[in-house]
Structures are given as C-alpha cells and as structure tokens.
Amino acid sequence: MKKLIVAASCAIAMMAGNVQAREWNEIRIAFDVPYEPFEYKTPEGELTGFEVELAEAVCAELRADCEFVIQAWDGMIPGLLARKFDAIMSSMSITPERAEHVLFSEPYYNTPGGWFGREDFNVDVTDMDAMQGKIVGVQRGTTMDTFVTNEMSDVVTIKRYTTAEDMVLDLEGQRLDVVFVDYPVGEQTVLSREGFKEVGEPVKLGEGVGVAMRPRDRDLAGKINAALNKLKNDGTYDAIMNKYFSYDIKM
Amino acid sequence: MPDFLADWLNQNDIFTAATMLHYWDGLVTTVQLVFLSLLLGMAIAIPLAIMRTAKSWFISGPVWLYTYLFRGTPLLIQLYIIYYGIAQIEGIQDTFWWTIFREPFYPALLAFTLNTAAYTTEIIRGAIVATPNGEIEAAKAYGMSWALRMRRIVLPSAARRAVQAYSNEVIFMLHASAIASVVTIVDLTGAARNIYSRFYAPFDAFIGVAVLYMILTFILVYVFRRLERHLLRHQRPLSH
Numbered sequence: 001m002k003k004l005i006v007a008a009s010c011a012i013a014m015m016a017g018n019v020q021a022r023e024w025n026e027i028r029i030a031f032d033v034p035y036e037p038f039e040y041k042t043p044e045g046e047l048t049g050f051e052v053e054l055a056e057a058v059c060a061e062l063r064a065d066c067e068f069v070i071q072a073w074d075g076m077i078p079g080l081l082a083r084k085f086d087a088i089m090s091s092m093s094i095t096p097e098r099a100e101h102v103l104f105s106e107p108y109y110n111t112p113g114g115w116f117g118r119e120d121f122n123v124d125v126t127d128m129d130a131m132q133g134k135i136v137g138v139q140r141g142t143t144m145d146t147f148v149t150n151e152m153s154d155v156v157t158i159k160r161y162t163t164a165e166d167m168v169l170d171l172e173g174q175r176l177d178v179v180f181v182d183y184p185v186g187e188q189t190v191l192s193r194e195g196f197k198e199v200g201e202p203v204k205l206g207e208g209v210g211v212a213m214r215p216r217d218r219d220l221a222g223k224i225n226a227a228l229n230k231l232k233n234d235g236t237y238d239a240i241m242n243k244y245f246s247y248d249i250k251m
Numbered sequence: 252m253p254d255f256l257a258d259w260l261n262q263n264d265i266f267t268a269a270t271m272l273h274y275w276d277g278l279v280t281t282v283q284l285v286f287l288s289l290l291l292g293m294a295i296a297i298p299l300a301i302m303r304t305a306k307s308w309f310i311s312g313p314v315w316l317y318t319y320l321f322r323g324t325p326l327l328i329q330l331y332i333i334y335y336g337i338a339q340i341e342g343i344q345d346t347f348w349w350t351i352f353r354e355p356f357y358p359a360l361l362a363f364t365l366n367t368a369a370y371t372t373e374i375i376r377g378a379i380v381a382t383p384n385g386e387i388e389a390a391k392a393y394g395m396s397w398a399l400r401m402r403r404i405v406l407p408s409a410a411r412r413a414v415q416a417y418s419n420e421v422i423f424m425l426h427a428s429a430i431a432s433v434v435t436i437v438d439l440t441g442a443a444r445n446i447y448s449r450f451y452a453p454f455d456a457f458i459g460v461a462v463l464y465m466i467l468t469f470i471l472v473y474v475f476r477r478l479e480r481h482l483l484r485h486q487r488p489l490s491h
Contacts, residue, residue, distance in 0.1 A: 080351055097451040141448030159435040159443060166335075170435070175336025 004070070024220050028085035029055050030071040036188060037244040050244040054108065054163050055083045055089045057236050061227040077101055080214060087220070088212040093143060095207070104214045105224050107208030108232075109241075110251040113144040114183035116190040117173065117202035121178060125200035128155050133157050135159060137167045137179040143206040145182045164189045183247070252258045265455045270446055277442030278463060284356070285428050288363035289421060295368040300375035301401065306446060312374065321369035327430050329366060334358040334434045363431075367424050374416045377408035410483045418475035422468055429464075439463055 032053065034040040038050040042244040046067055059066035069085045071139045076088055080102060094104045115125045123130045132155055138145040138209075148158055159176060161167040168189045170176045179190065183202050213221050231237045232250065241250060257268040278301045303314040321329065337343060351357045382405050390400045432441035443460035447453050480487075 095451075140444060147446070160441075161435060162433065166433075169335050169338070173335070174344050174349075175338060175355075 014211055022219075024062065024086075024223060025064055026067065027059065027062070027087060028067045028069055028218070029087045029089050030069045030076065030079060030085040031075065032073045032090045033070055035091060037133040037184065041208075048132070050109075051091065052238060053240045053243075054231070054237070057231050057240065058224060058227045061230060062223055075192040077212070080212060083214075086213065086217065089225070091210050093206050093208070094210045098212070101215075102212040103217065103221050104210035104212055105221055106228060107251045108209050108237075109226050109249040110204060110208035111249050112145065112204045112247075113180055114198060114202045115163065115180055116171070116186045116196055117178040117199040118174075118208075119195050119197055120191050121197075121199050123178075123199070125178065125180075128152070131155050135175070137161060137170060137176040139164060139167065139181060139185075142182065143244045144182065147203070147205055148180055158194030168193070184245075202247075216220045252426065265446070265450050265452050266459065273277060273437075273446060274439070274459065274463065277437055277439040277460075278340060278437060280356075280441075281425075281428055281431075281438040284363065284436070285425050288367055288428075289424060291360075291364045292367035292371055295364070296371035296375055299368065299372040303372060303376045304379050318369040318372050321366055322373065326362065326366050327433070330359060330362040330430060330434060333362045334482050355431075355436045359431045359434060359436055362488055363424065364389045366427075367420065370420050371417065372425075374413050374420060375409060375481070377416075378413035379405055380410075381412055383406050414475065414479050414482055418452070418479075421471055421475070425467060425471065426464065427436060454459070 015037050018209065031039040031047070031049075032153055033047065033049075035049075037049055038051045038093075039047065041047055046113075047070075055066065055068070063212070071085065071088075071090075073090070075099070076090065076092070077098070079085060088102075092098065094107060098104075100248055123134065125131060131152065134156045135154045137159050138148050140162060143159060146160075148156070152158075159167075159170070161170075164181060164185050167176070167179055167181070171179050171190070172193070172195075178199060179186070181190070186198075191198065209222050213224075228237075237250065241248075252268055252272065259264060260268040260271055299314050299317070302310050303318070305311045334355065337348075337358060343349055343352070385398065386404055386408060390404045395403065402449075429440040430437060431438045432444055437445065439460050443456045446459075447456035450456065
C-alpha cells in the first residue's frame with residue numbers, strides 16, 4: 001500500500017513537473033461571441049474581430065499553435081481555472097475582484113464609456129445641477145455602473161439592466177433620459193438607430209482590458225506581455241485597431 | 252438604522268449597513284408587489300370564477316379564454332409584453348397613462364395581477380364545481396335566492412376546499428416575483444443582483460436573499476395553517 005502511494009505521488013509529481021516545464025507551443029484562447037467588433041463570426045462562420053486578430057498576431061509572435069475556444073461569459077473564469085483553456089482574450093476588464101482569481105497581462109485596450117440620448121436631449125451630462133432628477137440607464141456590474149453609482153447616485157436615478165438591448169428599448173420608450181454604456185456597445189446598439197445621438201464626451205474608465213490566465217502560469221504571462229508590447233510598438237496593433245475602430249482604444 | 256447596529260455591520264466585508272438597507276428596500280418592494288397583486292388578483296378571480304361556472308358559453312367562454320392564455324404562457328413573457336409592449340404604443344408617452352406605466356412597478360403589478368388572477372380563478376372554479384349537490388339542494392329548499400345561496404353556501408364551502416391549493420399559488424407568486432428584477436425593479440432579487448455585481452460574491456449575495464425568501468415563505472405557511480384551522484374547525488374532533 002505504502003509503495004503504491006509513493007508511486008502515485010511520484011507520478012503526480014512528474015505530471016506537475018511537466019506542466020511547470022511547458023513550452024507553450026500550444027495555447028488555447030477563449031472568446032465569448034458575439035461581441036462585435038471584438039469577437040464575432042462572419043456569415044461564413046469564421047471567427048474574427050479585433051481581439052481575435054490581435055490574438056492571432058500574438059500567437060504568430062510567439063510561434064505558437066493557437067486553438068480558439070468559444071465559451072459563454074458566465075463560465076469564463078471557471079473554465080480557465082478548470083484548464084479548459086489557457087487564456088481569456090474576451091474583453092475582460094481588469095478589476096481587483098477578478099485579479100484575486102486570475103492573472104492579468106498588461107492592459108491591451110480600454111474603451112471609453114459613452115453618453116447616449118434621444119435627439120431632443122440637450123443637457124450637459126457633467127453639469128450636476130442640470131442632471132438633477134434625470135434617469136440614467138447602465139449595464140449592471142460594468143465600470144460605467146460603478147462610475148455613476150459612486151459619482152452621481154445623489155443626483156440621478158439609476159436603472160440597471162442586464163442586456164444593452166433592454167436598455168435601448170427603455171431609452172426609446174422614454175423611460176430613460178440618457179444611457180452611459182461601453183462606447184462600442186453604444187455605437188452598435190444606440191447610434192445605429194434613428195433618433196439618437198451622442199450627448200457627451202467619452203470618459204475613460206477602469207484599468208483597461210487584459211489577457212486573463214491562471215495565476216500559476218507566470219511564464220505564459222511573461223511571454224504574452226512581451227509579445228503585446230512588441231505589437232504595440234511595431235505598428236501591427238495600430239493596423240488591426242484602425243481596421244475596426246474610428247477612435248483610439250490603445251493602452 | 253441605529254448607530255451601534257450600523258457600526259457592527261460595517262465590520263463585515265459584504266453584509267455592511269448599506270447592503271442591508273439595500274436588501275431592506277428590496278424586501279419592501281417584493282412584499283408590496285406580491286401583496287397588492289394577490290389582493291387585486293383575488294378581487295378579480297372571485298367574480299370570474301363564478302362566471303366560469305355559468306352554463307352559458309357566452310359568459311364562461313371569455314373567462315375560459317383568459318385563463319387559457321395566461322396559464323398557457325410564462326409569466327416572464329407576459330411581463331416583457333406588458334412592460335416593453337406598452338412603451339411601443341404610438342403616442343402613449345403623451346397620455347396620462349404614461350405617468351403610471353413609465354415606472355416599472357405598475358406594468359409588473361399588472362402582469363402579476365393578471366397572472367395570479369387566472370390561476371386563482373381556476374382554483375376557485377374547481378372548488379365551486381365540487382360543491383356537494385346536497386348543500387345546494389338544501390339551500391334551495393330553504394328558498395334562498397341565487398345570490399344568497401352563492402354568498403352563504405357555495406363560496407364559503409368553496410373557500411374551505413380552495414385554501415390549500417391557494418396557499419401554493421401564493422408561495423409560487425412570491426417566488427415568481429423574482430423576475431420583476433429583469434425590468435429594473437429593485438426587489439429582493441434585484442437587490443441581490445446589484446450586490447453580487449458589486450462584490451462579485453454570488454454565494455453571499457444569493458444565499459442572503461434565499462434566506463429572506465425562506466423567512467417570507469415560512470410566514471406565509473404559518474398564516475395559511477392558521478387560516479386552514481379556522482376554516483376547517485368544524486371537522487376537528489371536539490375533545491383534545
């Protein structure tokens with residue numbers, strides 16, 4: 001019996017040793033689709049988007065074979081910790097709460113929060129007196145939610161939504177005066193419709209978006225940071241960014 | 252909230268005084284929403300149940316259609332249709348109705364009331380249909396009119412048979428009210444979702460709210476047990 005335990009623990013130790021010494025020739029990266037324009041599928045079924053192309057560039061830089069995995073958002077961090085994949089590149093904002101569970105790379109982009117309203121909305125959103133009593137819609141748990149909750153909860157009424165679509169419907173139906181939402185999401189869902197406009201300057205919030213990895217994979221984080229740094233400086237990053245965005249999200 | 256209690260709570264990471272107040276606001280909203288919809292639902296259900304037992308199809312047919320529609324579709328869908336549907340009606344924003352339906356509370360109250368009224372109608376109808384013939388014949392022999400018979404014999408007798416099934420409906424309604432949070436109402440579940448997204452602590456936030464729902468359920472169960480004992484006291488043995 002004792003021998004068996006010793007043998008078993010040796011086997012486990014060897015397996016663990018193998019993991020430690022991984023060369024990272026193969027990296028599995030998870031995305032939650034669709035989240036245009038960051039990651040989505042073309043009508044032909046091909047995975048593409050800003051983060052997907054950036055991931056491909058990182059893999060080319062590392063000379064690694066990358067496998068892209070589709071994973072729904074609520075199972076992202078559990079899936080990473082359960083070793084279903086090695087990294088998340090799916091617009092995951094760096095927060096202290098998440099950093100307790102995962103290891104983040106340096107941020108690789110940061111989208112501002114944008115203010116959007118109906119055509120007839122003519123109030124300066126930074127003027128707290130003018131905003132008195134207005135109803136503001138945010139997506140629950142976003143950095144925009146945190147910002148409005150901390151800065152404006154005495155001034156405005158805050159309504160929290162799970163999806164951006166529900167929020168836009170209430171903006172259209174005049175239950176909301178203005179929404180404060182991740183800029184690309186607002187561009188997609190609000191500005192694409194008739195009768196809406198941007199009503200204030202975009203606000204840069206939070207620490208940006210990083211690649212999330214398991215805390216033990218420090219070697220992988222080091223490689224990805226180096227690759228991202230190179231891409232940001234040699235123009236590859238800018239080329240990909242300009243393909244998808246009309247404004248600057250580089251960080 | 253007294254200061255000593257707030258100080259004591261603020262030592263916690265998640266269940267701070269602010270969190271507890273948020274839960275409390277949610278609790279008040281949930282209780283208001285459920286209580287009002289049950290009360291209004293009952294007021295609608297009694298006349299509808301009587302109509303549903305009428306012999307004429309012109310009276311019972313529309314009620315049948317109504318209960319069929321509202322029991323045949325999920326409450327969530329009904330809430331979405333009422334909440335978002337009303338806002339899509341052309342020009343509603345300029346009428347006085349909008350002052351009511353602008354707030355999420357009233358569309359939710361309307362959806363919950365119509366839903367629970369449909370179920371309660373069927374519960375009461377079943378109880379009315381099951382009235383023993385002898386009771387009705389005896390009432391007729393006394394020369395009671397239809398209205399007096401309904402008030403003194405049929406409805407009280409039906410209430411005794413309906414109370415157990417209705418207590419289930421009340422508890423279902425309490426739990427179904429959790430979906431009010433999808434239309435931005437900060438009820439108990441809405442409060443828990445806000446706290447969860449603030450602290451990324453699903454276990455604490457949702458177990459906290461589950462305990463509150465359970466306490467409410469136990470109170471309801473206790474009230475209905477008392478009510479049952481009161482209504483069915485004639486069936487108890489005289490001694491003990």
